[in-house]
Amino acid sequence: MSDxxxxxxxxxxxxxxxxxxxxxxxxxxxxVTAIDIDELxxxxxxxxxxxxxxxxxxxxxxxxxxxAVDKAESDIVTAWAVNAMAPAAFAEACAKAGIPIVQVSTDxxxxxxxxxxxxxxxxxxxxxxxxASKLGGELAVRTSGARHxxxxxxxVVSAHGNNFIKTMLRVGATNPTLxxxxxxxxxxxxxxxxxxxxxKITMRLVEDxxxxxxxxxxxxxxxxxxxxxxREIFAQSAARGGASAEVQGITTxxxxxxxxxxxxxxxxxxxxxxxxxxxxxxxxxxxxxxxDELLGAPKKDISQ
Ligand SMILES: NC(=O)C1=CN([C@@H]2O[C@H](COP(=O)(O)OP(=O)(O)OC[C@H]3O[C@@H](n4cnc5c(N)ncnc54)[C@H](OP(=O)(O)O)[C@@H]3O)[C@@H](O)[C@H]2O)C=CC1
Ligand SMILES: Cc1cn([C@H]2C[C@H](O)[C@@H](COP(=O)(O)OP(=O)(O)O[C@H]3O[C@@H](C)C(=O)[C@@H](O)[C@H]3O)O2)c(=O)[nH]c1=O
Ligand SMILES: [Mg+2]
Numbered sequence: 001m002s003d004x005x006x007x008x009x010x011x012x013x014x015x016x017x018x019x020x021x022x023x024x025x026x027x028x029x030x031x032v033t034a035i036d037i038d039e040l041x042x043x044x045x046x047x048x049x050x051x052x053x054x055x056x057x058x059x060x061x062x063x064x065x066x067x068a069v070d071k072a073e074s075d076i077v078t079a080w081a082v083n084a085m086a087p088a089a090f091a092e093a094c095a096k097a098g099i100p101i102v103q104v105s106t107d108x109x110x111x112x113x114x115x116x117x118x119x120x121x122x123x124x125x126x127x128x129x130x131x132a133s134k135l136g137g138e139l140a141v142r143t144s145g146a147r148h149x150x151x152x153x154x155x156v157v158s159a160h161g162n163n164f165i166k167t168m169l170r171v172g173a174t175n176p177t178l179x180x181x182x183x184x185x186x187x188x189x190x191x192x193x194x195x196x197x198x199x200k201i202t203m204r205l206v207e208d209x210x211x212x213x214x215x216x217x218x219x220x221x222x223x224x225x226x227x228x229x230x231r232e233i234f235a236q237s238a239a240r241g242g243a244s245a246e247v248q249g250i251t252t253x254x255x256x257x258x259x260x261x262x263x264x265x266x267x268x269x270x271x272x273x274x275x276x277x278x279x280x281x282x283x284x285x286x287x288x289x290x291x292d293e294l295l296g297a298p299k300k301d302i303s304q
Contacts, residue, residue, distance in 0.1 A: 008202060009057045010034040011042065011086070012064030016161040017104065020195035021061060030203065036064070043081040045089035052093035058206045060094055061102045061198055062087050062141075065134070069108070072129040073258040079129050084136030091144030100147040100205035100213075102198055107154035107186060107219070109135045112262020119268045120152075120215040128259035138215075149201050150215045151194075151272075154265050155229075157286075158191035159293040164226070168233045169294070172245035182227035182249030186265040187219035190286035194218055197278050204276065212275035217267035220283035225249070229283075236288055240295040 006029060012018040013034030022034050040047055042064050052060065065083050066072060072079040087103050094101040108131030109124040126132040141148050157163040171178060197218045204211045224232070227249040238244040252261070272278045288298075 005029055005031050006058035006206060007055060008032050008059050008061060009052070010061045010063055011040070011090075012036065013039075015063065015065075015067075016156055016158040016163060016191040017063045017194060017198075019160045020158060020191040021063065021198065023192075024195045024199050026199065027203075042086035043078070045085055048086060048089040049093045052090065052097055057097065057099055059100045059102065059202050060090050061104070061202055062090050062137075063104045065104070066130070069128065069130045069261070070258040072133065076129050076133075079133040080136060083130070083133035084140060087137035088140030088144070091141040091146045091148065095144050095146035100149070100202070101141060101144075102202050102205070103137060103141040103148060103150045104198070105138050105150050105152040106131060106134045107152060107265035107267055108262060109138065109152065110262050110265055112184075112264045115264060117266040117268035118217070120217055120271045127262060130259060142215075147205060147209075147213050149205060149213060151198060151201065152215070152217050152267060153189050153194055154219045154267055155186050155188040156191050156194065157188050157290060159290050164188075164229065165233055165287070165290060165294075168230050168245075169237060169243050172234060172237075173243040175245055177246045177248055178230060179248045179250045179255065180227040180230045181252050181255050182225045183251050184261055184263055184265075185223055185225055187221065187223055187267060188229055188283040188287065189219040190283075190290060192289065193220060193281060193286055197272070197276075197280070200278065201276055214271070214275075216272040216275070217269060218272055218278065218280060219267045219269075220286045221269070221280045222283045223266050224283065232284060232287060233291075236291050236298075237295060239298040240291055241299060242291070242295040
């Protein structure tokens, strides 16, 4: 592509994040090629090398992933192929091509076994296959020799694809009461806000060979439990005439799942703010924007 445009290759193009990276208002001179399984199977490392070598890409954003956390527990080989070997193949190809790679990773690399926000330098200790395989991808990128940013995020939600907001609205439409875990703490992340942060980092890595590299955390600002998140979803949904349900807080032990989730996966934004000047918006605001898209703007408050 010798058109003077900087082409960014994005994997996971049909996912939540890939969809928002396509919708992002890239400045003139930038273009995104977002691919998913129809164009390239991430289990095919030879095809990955060929894809990167096929064009003069400006950068790769590695967003594609095996994100079914519970299913991964019984599908280890596929999870590792997609979450670890594919990023390894991309990173190797990027190093060869001399282009940067932005690898998206997860809060689930942490064990969650302490209070406070996890810093980028804190020790990792994944509790399940999904987190372990994503950590494998991180390590491959980190040791590849490619200039990189590894951006860990958490609890990704959007108006498109599968996520907790859409599950709550769907289940809440037919159930008056929902039981939701109230002892796992984290920060929801709008795929739209994440896409904007990743675009900013990617463009800087491409334009400035001295741009900061390393590991970063991005989530929306503020902390909540899944039950607290569900309550706010229904409060904001009801204000828009959407589904509402009562949320009964339960313990993790009362909601058994194949994969163990971290009790605390709050992410510190210090590194991304310091190096890239990124200040994530509050998760409640991000939720409101997603519900605006799904349900329309809130009805006027008639009590005043
Ligand atoms: N969702 C979340 O809560 C979080 C996500 N992340 C990370 O953020 C990134 C983006 O996540 P998100 O957009 O939510 O994930 P999604 O599951 O919405 O999107 C991932 C995409 O990757 C595709 N994919 C899976 N396997 C393959 C394969 N073998 N070949 C080609 N494509 C494949 C999926 O296709 P298909 O749907 O057909 O499987 C899907 O379109 C991922 O790296 C994820 O690990 C980090 C923290 C939280
Ligand atoms: C649907 C439902 C879930 N839960 C619990 C299960 C779980 O602990 C929590 C959230 O459910 P989810 O299935 O969305 O959780 P999960 O799929 O684990 O979400 C994770 O996805 C991966 C890809 C990540 O990287 C993580 O950051 C995180 O977002 O809520 C309830 O307690 N009640 C319910 O009715
Ligand atoms: Mg899930």
